[in-house]
Amino acid sequence: MALVFLPAALITAAVPGQGSRAIRECSTIILESPIDPPLRDSERILVCEELKGGINSPAWSRIPHSQRSYHLNVFLQDRGYHHPSFELQDGTTRVTPGEKTAVSEVVLKDPPPGLDFEKRRGIVAETLTPQLLDEVRNWMVNELRVLGYACPAVTLAANPDSGLIEIVIRSGMRTRVTEISEDPVPGLLPGVFRRYDAFVLGEPYNEDLVKLTESRALSDGHVESLRLRVAGCSGDTVRLHQEVIAGPPRLLAFGFGVNTEGLFLVRGSWRITRLGRTASLLDTSALASLKRQRIGLAAHWFFRPVPSRLFFRPEITFEHQNETPFEAITFKANFAPSTSLDTRRFGFSARIGPSYNFVSTIRGIGPPRSHLVSLDAAVHAASHYFDYYLGNPRAGFSSDLTFSLNSRNFASDFDAQQLRFAFQGLWNYREYDPPLWVFGVRGIVSSTFTSEPNPTGGGLPPSFLYFLGGAENLRGFGRGELPEPLTGGLSAAYLGAEARLASGLPWGMQPFTFLDAGALGTSSTRLAAPIYWSPGLGLRIASPIGTFRTTLAHGFAAGPHRPEVSHLQFYFSYGEEF
């Protein structure tokens, strides 16, 4: 079914004597000015009479002027030309496309409370085309579904002369999710995937949270596809129906990443995604980079009948770290009950449990060998929209609080309590869609409380000490370059701010500027001079195969420091975000 047409250049040629803009599309059509985009071959079938190869039927080999004009009018409308004129001259249709019509204004009729079209960018001043109307309609329908109107009806009308778009909205009642029906998944109990729900039954419907639920369920790899669709609206209630394509339970995956810190990153995992009727999970993974190599075996054991978010998470890992300040091998085994909770706006997860750690310090500060039995705990809180926009950060808040308790009285080689709090917040200026400016703030506060003598001089292993510098905090310094000398700190704090231009440039380029600041302390509760800070510029490119990010920053130190600490630092990564 090969399509053989004369190359457009041979058929489409400038008309001699007609000025430089007139174009002969074919023997029966002359365009007085070029159109953008040009006519496609599939369109030429309906308006041109000669086609190489004679692939058109004889019944369509003669197209009268009136019919040509009709089809050309449709094609031009599709491109935003709403005022064309057609003239028949010596058997040829001369087409004056006219100017494209731009959207001048969008007017909503009967919008429900909370619907704000002002934040929708990229509509006003754009060319009025049917595709743009589809885009507006789909955006409006989705926006209504996010506000809770699960079954809206939206109709549009556009004036080709004035460029006015009128949107008539029949939102219906604001709905609450009251019921979720499911297609059975072989081998699993019904309701297994309710543990991933980002929404709460009985609360107002929000389509974004439904999609977040799907995404969460898929991220663990239990099934190949999971869809929650609206099964019907009735009054102020909406029923959802879950459809699943399970696929085989074993999942083999290999991943690749790159950054200037670890150079190439390779990750492999083998996972049994559906163990038992509660879809427990067994995962074997390996990660390798220039800086770190790690092998792990973990399980998510959902031991309670569904629906339950409580699970046990036993895990064993071997890790080799080769950082600038140190080199160490760590063995860790932990067993942590974990759970999660979702409210209307936030999702929480927590785990707490004992772990055994063996650390062998090969190079750098720290005891040669350390045995630790710790009580580890972690609490993660994030707004739903932080998770929702994970692949393209623009809004939301995330925080993590971790602590590790170690005591000589509990089979540890030393007393040390480690506390870490990290947060990240993103703001979309005026909640534009697509976003225009995205502002971000992130920070870390870490501290190790210990009574061990000389904790930074070898009393504690490197995992209990803090280093700054690198893509995760101070981008004007090399990874783990601070403090100097490379002894680590007992406390650390970092705060970074970033402003990114999220749209407007070609090829998905998003430049940003940032300022990072941090300090380390040799005591658990006091930070010491100098304060390190690094302003810089960066570029984020959202390509079809992922996000590339590069930064160029200069590190400064306010306070006594070695001159060589202050330098330019370049950073490049694939896949990492602010």
Next chain:
Amino acid sequence: MKNFFLKVSQIALGITIAFVLLFAVLGYFLTRQTSFVLNTKSIRWITRQVEMRAGVRLDFPAIRISARPSGALRSHITLDLERPCVRAPEFSSCFAQAHFEFEFGFSKLKFQLIEVGPVRLTGGNLRATFPEEARPSEDEAPPSGNAAGRRGTHEPASIRLPPWASKAPVNDLQVQLSSFEVTRGRTSYTGALILNASASPALSEIHAQIIDAKVALKESPISPFNDVIVHHCRIALKLEGGGSRLALNCPVELPLRATTTKRLPKFLADPRIVFRIESNLWNDGLLETSRHVSGVLKLDIPRFANTTLAGFGSVLIRVEGIPSQADGGEFNAEADLDLRFEVLSFRQLRLILARTAWAIPAPFNVLNGKAELSARGSVDLNGGTIPIQLVTDLRSPEENFETRSNGTFSFSRKEDEFRSHLKMDIALSRVRLVLPRIELTSIPPLTPDARIRRPVQAAEAEPSFVYEIRITTPAGPVLLDSNLAEIAIPVRLDLTVRSDKPVSGAVQVEELPLQLFRRSARVDYLNLGFKADRQSLNGSIRLIYADYTVRIELLGTIDEPVFRLSSDPPLPHGEVLSVLLYGKPSEGLDSGELQSVTSVEAALQERAITLASFYLLASTPIESVGYNPEAGEFSIKVRLGEGTSFNLTVPEKGRLSPGLRKRLGRSWSITTQIFDPLDPSRQTLSAFLEWRHRY
């Protein structure tokens, strides 16, 4: 006493002889010495008197008068006027030459005009402007006479002549107007005229023959025929019984003016309609539209034919009433129609219309054959319904178009408004058409987007012509040949096209075997419903496998179809898809195939699959299918043969979706996690380009 009577008799005789001698002398002078009485001076004096009394002025540079006796007390007068002109407030007329001959004499002691003629008025022109006939106001008493025959008292019809002229017949009157222009209101008649006429004494009977006349109508009520040509039109007007009777026998020719059709092709040698008007009309007055009229008017259209068109017919119109009161219902005109119009060569017609706004579109413009339009029946010309029939018998090597249509053309007149309504039932009896070549990978838009439209003016007047056309297929389905189907697609239609509403009705694809998903499938039914601005879809396709029967239901609208998959025995939705795409359940699929199935399911959910892309999916060997919810694109990679592949990307309609995992292709995706690969204890966003395989 005797002497008294004798004396009285002598006096009376003397007076009588004196009067006789006086009349004889006067008669002698008038008949023998006409020039003594009738000369330039006297004629000019007469014209001045006429101008003073009647406002009509006669000018002539020169006049020749000659007279000869034509009997006792009779004289034959010849008047020749050079370039005479008659002028009045409403008209003016000049001739190159005017020649009058008449005889007058004494008869029964009266001076009388005995005979008039021959009269020759040649080389003339006429300009006349009359105001539009005023309609009587509601307060005015209606004139006498009505459609039912109510005839009130009125002055009998007559042409008033002075007594001395009332007995003279007019013989051999000939008028040649090389140009005339008569304007009445907004109607204007121009042209040329050659008229012969004669009249009986007192003009009680007038016979005229228009030898040759050509009239051009401005704002013609019979557009596009703006010219009227008559040859040898005989007119007889007889005054009798207080009224007048008009008999016409007129061949009339209505040519299509070239400017009307922009440019007529040369082979259209005879672009005109020729018919004959015959009438026998009685008028209570003298051709007065405000008086009662009754009678018959017949139009005979003899068969005319050229290489393209032919037609014939007749119209018999019976009139009764007062024409000027037509709006008030005081005038009835009923017509019996028998008209037939044939297209002898549809191909020739196509050539005629090719460069007009009525060009015959493809794929109809390769048909050839005949078509016949006929109108037969009775109709009230004030407003009524004409039955019409249309038959087509057209064909080409690839197509047929045989139809039988019946309908009505209704119209009504109210004041100056003429409204008409066409209602047709077109029955497609044997139709086979070829659809344009369509490539599923790139289907152009075929209709304008109805959402982009100019606002309807609220004050728009009701259109003067509306139509309602119903198209059905009672004799069997229409067959549509398409490159997308191996056999012609049978389609039944029941559509109604209205001028004031969107198309409504249904299009039904009948049972049709197809190859879908690499096996034989059967379209049980596929209905497209048209209602208001929406087109609904309702269809069912069956595919039979060894262990399953899969049914695909098509619902929703043409723009946003919904595909519901089911099976017997029942399988989950995803399994049905797996069977459709790859012929086996999902557990038998490799990772890439599994991802294709999930992509199709996602796209179906999001209604990102159009009818065309579904057909492409179903009819072409698939290499892989991808659905990118973030970019909103549904992509199909199909094998086109010879090792080539084609990527069809259908831009979607959703918005940004959670980006934890974004599919790139068969087994590749980008997975984003809160995970620092270099420090798993840290919560950092990281993304990996990932290859996955399930087994």
